[in-house]
Amino acid sequence: MKRWYLLYCKRGEQQRAKMHLENQGVEVYYPQVSIEKCIRGNVKITHEPLFPGYMFVRFDYEIGPSFTTVRSTRGVADFVRGGVYPKELQGDLVYTLKQLEPTQTVPLPEAEVIDKGTKVTITSGQFAGVDAIYHEPDGEKRSILLVTLISKQVEVHIDNQDIEKK
Structure with a gap:
C-alpha cells in the first residue's frame, strides 16, 4: 500500500530530486508558490518552494523502491524520521495541502511609491x-x-x- 513520507533534500536540489524520484515511479508533491520580487529594481515573478528543503513522496516500500533507494536518490538528503524508520504522514494532510495550494501570485507588500528624485x-x-x-x-x-x-x-x-x- 502506498504511503506518504516527508523527505529532506540537499540545498537547492529539490528539482533534481523530484526528477529522479519520478523516474523511479515515486509520486512527488513539491508545492511551489509564485511570488512577485523586486530584483535589481525590476519586479519579476519567481517560483519558490512553499516548504524550502522539503518534499512529500508517496510510494510502497514493500513493492519498490525501498527506503534505501529513495534516500540514495540524487538531491535527497534523508527522510524525516520518528526514530529509526521514516515517519509516515497522513494522506489527508497532503491532499488538504493540494486543495489549498495557491493558484494566484503573491503580490509584493504594498509600499508607498516614491518617484526618483523625490x-x-x-x-x-x-x-x-x-x-x-x-x-x-x-x-x-x-x-x-x-x-x-x-x-x-x-x-x-x-x-x-x-x-x-x-
Missing part, C-alpha cells in the same frame, strides 16, 4: 534626520538614496521603513 528624510539608523534624494529601489525592503556628505552625493542603502517623504 526629497525624503531618513527617520532612523545612522543617518537619522538627514535629508536625501530617492534614487531607486534596492530589493523588496530597501532603497538607494543619494545623501550629500562633504559636498559630494553618495549612494546609501536604507530600509524603506526608515524613509519619510518631505
Whole structure:
C-alpha cells in the first residue's frame, strides 16, 4: 500500500530530486508558490518552494523502491524520521495541502511609491534626520538614496521603513 513520507533534500536540489524520484515511479508533491520580487529594481515573478528543503513522496516500500533507494536518490538528503524508520504522514494532510495550494501570485507588500528624485528624510539608523534624494529601489525592503556628505552625493542603502517623504 502506498504511503506518504516527508523527505529532506540537499540545498537547492529539490528539482533534481523530484526528477529522479519520478523516474523511479515515486509520486512527488513539491508545492511551489509564485511570488512577485523586486530584483535589481525590476519586479519579476519567481517560483519558490512553499516548504524550502522539503518534499512529500508517496510510494510502497514493500513493492519498490525501498527506503534505501529513495534516500540514495540524487538531491535527497534523508527522510524525516520518528526514530529509526521514516515517519509516515497522513494522506489527508497532503491532499488538504493540494486543495489549498495557491493558484494566484503573491503580490509584493504594498509600499508607498516614491518617484526618483523625490526629497525624503531618513527617520532612523545612522543617518537619522538627514535629508536625501530617492534614487531607486534596492530589493523588496530597501532603497538607494543619494545623501550629500562633504559636498559630494553618495549612494546609501536604507530600509524603506526608515524613509519619510518631505
